[in-house]
Amino acid sequence: MPPQRQIRVGNQWMRARDARRALEEAIRAEEAERAEHGGGHKQSFLRQYVFSIDHKWIGIQYAVTSLLFLLLGFSMMLLMRYQLAWPGKAFPGFIAKFLGDANAPGGIMLPEFYNQLGAMHGTVMVFLAIVPLAVGAFGNYVVPLQVGAPDMAFPKLNMMSYWLYLPGGLLMLTSFLVPGGAPSSGWTSYPPLSVIAPHGQTIWIIGMIFLITSSLLGSINFIVTIFQLRAKGLTFMRLPFFVWAQLITSFLLLLAFPPLEAAAILQLMDRVAGTSFFMPSGLVVSGTPLQNAGGGNPLLWQHLFWFLAHPEVYVLILPGMGIISEVIANNTRKPLWGYRSLVGAGVFLGFMSFIVWAHHMFMTGMGTAISAFFQTTTMIISIPSVIILTALIISLWGGSIRFNVPMLFALAFLPMFGIGGLTGLPLGLAAADIHLHDTYYVIGHFHYVVAPGTIFAMFAGIYYWFPKATGRQMNEFWGKVHFWASLIFINGVFAPMFVQGLAGVSRRLYDGGAQYEHAKPIIHTNVFMSISAFLLLAAQVPFIVNFFYSIFKGKRVGHNVWDATTIDWAATSSPPLGHGNFEVLPVVYRGPYEYSVPGYTAADFLPQHVPDDGEPTVPVGGGMLPAHAVAQKEA
Amino acid sequence: MKEFLAQWMPPDYSAHGAELDTLSAYVHWLMLILFIGWGLLFVFMLLRFRASKHPKAVYHGTRSHASKWAEIAVFAIECVLLFGISIPAWSRWTSRPTEEAKVMEIRVVAEQFAWNIHYPGADGKFGRTDVNHVSSSNPLGIDPADPAAKDDVATLNQLHLVVNQPVVIRISSKDVIHSFFLPYMRVKQDATPGMEVPVHFTPVKTSGSETWEIACAQLCGLGHYRMKGQFHVHTAQDFAKWMTEQQPVVASISG
Amino acid sequence: MDDGHATTLGAHGQGHAHAAHAHEIEIPYTVHPRPDTGVYNGKLGIWLFLASEVMLFGALFSTLVLLRTSASVWPHGWRILNVPLATLNTFVLIGSSVTVILAWAHLRLGNLKKAKLFLALTLLCGFGFMIIKTIEYMTKFSHHQYPSTNNFFATYFVLTGLHGLHVLGGMVVFAYLLLTANKWYAEKRDQFTNRVETTGLYWHFVDLVWIFLFPILYLL
């Protein structure tokens, strides 16, 4: 029976005050020690910060790069939203100048340019922002730590992945500068439109080949790391769900991207070598017959594209779900409810995602049998998502919920993804999709899953692991400002899309539908949506400031701020770059979420790497002990 | 209950549309119930189990398996909607109309950025078309030599139909992919070059003075946003009258 | 349990933190297989890579099938393409698959000389294949048959071209292995053997792709 107001540290009891002092000393000592060793090794600046092979630094490189791309993709959309709200209205002076007469003569956006922005928004967001952030950044930084590995299995390959991603991304952006401008056939690049399009499209294809190669190398690296470098005792059923999510994601990337690569090669041939893979015979473009051999099939591209792009959408969500699981378990202070069903559903989702792709093609003239097949698979695939969401929601039951910033974003994710996912159902029923296909309803559907869904999950992850990466915590108050403002305005942008979609307003319309009679009653909502979008940008300012400020001046915290159980928290905070994560590779003794274990009095959490020799021991690892003491002040 | 979505959707003046809208309405009810159900539970738990009110978490959480049944129920309902409505509706949508006799057949050929409408004329046969005949005065490329083409009528962006007469529209494209969209008819069909896909429906109301439109739903280039056509539904007499006013294409083909 | 305490101690000693960092860390199972998975990292890596390659060529093959079945006219490969040359090439590639196995076997037996010989032979076969392919292409071009001619040639050039690139890639690796053989063998013998093995696996795959290409393009 522990004496009152005493905290057990190692095997002696001390007063909370002393314990807390011990924490400060420990951290200070470590600082000093690290300062003198300067990381304890001699590495060239290039090796350490540019061509680093350390997964933590590569993760940070990915994070910053992809966040900047995220901001870029957002900015493109803001230009579009301005045009959608006030069609044909000139941009304010400096923006007009920036866009130039080629794109916006007299400050008025041209339809061509609108299409370029649209295609690039989609491409940038999916391939350059969210996937690199979810997989490249979080995967790289967290997975090796959570499996207790010294690094990724192939560190040099890891570096190459990043250095294929960045040039690929920048290459894509250069397409804005070539004659004819950036690709303007949508992120889906449907031929023949994309084949007869200007040079920008060629750059898009080459850029894609860079990105595809990058994520292929990445996915191999992750799978091998998770299979081969798991710590002693870390069986598959003891993996944090985040690791499972990354594992499934990697398999999707590994197997779904190659067909798109093939398709990209074929489209490249159609464009530069004059082949006709996707070009049927007898095309007449603006009055003049095309001189190609013909015999190709435009639908072939759609099949190859969606065979990638549907699994891709689960690539966009799974890592997010992984992050959410970690944050929820940690802040409910109890194990996830139905961990096994989570894993099972995740794996099932992965398999199914390869056989639903044609639900994007119902309107291409599909017969009953085929459409019946894809409708059925689509309905089936909705179930694992329901199971995952259910498990996460039920996990709240009986918890002791802490409403810190990561948790707020994680909680908001649930209903937001719920809206996005549920609106997938009418789209999945072909008969209902007839009216909704290619309307703003679709835009609303997937933005609810990727924006207040995935982006919020990313925010949760950033606030959650920031202390691990920097040793400092982001400001909670501004975090909450960021959260509430984002939540309100992001719904302001996307909720009206469902109404517009039901009204039959097509997507990809330069003037937001002003031309069409049936759209007239509803398009006034465009103004509201656009203003919400601008406010959404404003809502990011506290985050951006908080982010950079906290790197240097944020509140110092212990190695395990959140009193978490997974072994990423056993490593020292802001682990020294350029070499191993753990003094001694940790050994794992139990599942990932042993919170509030009955009969364990020392704390309300029992880390995976703590040997349970009968009586509770202090968690071990990079100076975790005093942090632990703080864990239960006033025991 | 079926009219649940009507307030947000454009009016439906087609024979088959009601079925599709009903399906949509039912799905949205399901979604709404799920969302509200989970939402209430969600909010309740946030209040009930907040740290300040519930300082010590329960290791096992709930042992109830109610959620299993919820999931099974969701799937069951999805199956009913799928096999009960969606698939049958789709097979009706893709099959030819039953009363073949009074079917009117029309071709629609999309191009950047307009809709070419091709009526077979009195003989009910479409004249042969060929790329080599395409010209500014003959956008469809109709072969003037073909006897079947003699009485063919072609219009640009002007689709005229007869109320309560089933119509089969064969949709194709000359250049890129477009999508033939009649919001008031609940009709949408991609117009893909190299393919000719028939859609069939029956307008049940005349357009009268209202403006009904053909919209393009698939990104087809810089003019996508303005690629619209006029769409009129007449009584049989009015349609016949309109037809007589049209001169056959062959007459207008220059050189 | 013991490891558990080792961990405890290791991580407890704040003072000695980073002591371990003096020397570079090394990744587990780069050389020897992990007991429970039974493979070393490189081997699992290459298998995964090949899985993705299967998807890549699979997509291209299905493209070929779809275009061919939907085409009104599709020439017979053996009418237009040079079957004898291709047959010769098939044997060249199969031969190289054998030599690469022998190279690996001799490494296992500790016979570097022989191993290098067979690596060289493999590389040679690669060259042979590429030369023959070039001749084939040249004759096609001289007959004004290009990818743009029709979809038969389009698929022919894309499939064989992509396969050719894979051969080229393999050759580069073999050349590298050959040049650095002595150094590697002296320092990290097992690792070198593994590299030859994994490269060999890749080479077999490239070979296999050709075994599919040959009948589908030339004989049907």
Ligand code: HEA
């Ligand atoms: C992360 C991305 C993501 C995710 C997860 C999904 C999930 C789903 N998507 Fe979506 N989808 C996209 C991204 C995504 N989609 C994109 C980008 C497009 C458009 C591409 C383009 O054309 O440009 C698209 C388009 C798209 C279409 C084509 C529409 C058209 O073009 O006509 C279809 C059709 O079937 C579809 C279906 C589905 C279904 C059935 C799911 C299911 O997996 C959803 C299952 C989830 C649920 C059913 C939610 C369950 C939740 C609850 C029950 C609890 C509620 C919670 C609370 C209240 C707390 N999607």
Ligand code: HEA
């Ligand atoms: C993952 C994918 C993704 C994401 C996240 C988004 C995010 C957003 N999208 Fe987009 N969108 C697509 C994928 C995505 N989109 C695709 C595929 C299309 C179809 C394209 C096509 O037609 O081909 C599309 C199309 C599309 C349209 C339809 C255009 C049209 O049809 O004409 C619209 C219209 O409003 C839109 C709006 C938005 C908005 C307002 C956001 C906002 O949610 C953005 C919010 C962003 C943030 C809140 C992040 C802010 C940035 C930071 C905080 C970083 C800070 C930086 C540092 C710290 C360094 N998107």
Ligand code: CUA
């Ligand atoms: Cu035609 Cu869009």
Ligand SMILES: [Cu+2]
């Ligand atoms: Cu999909």
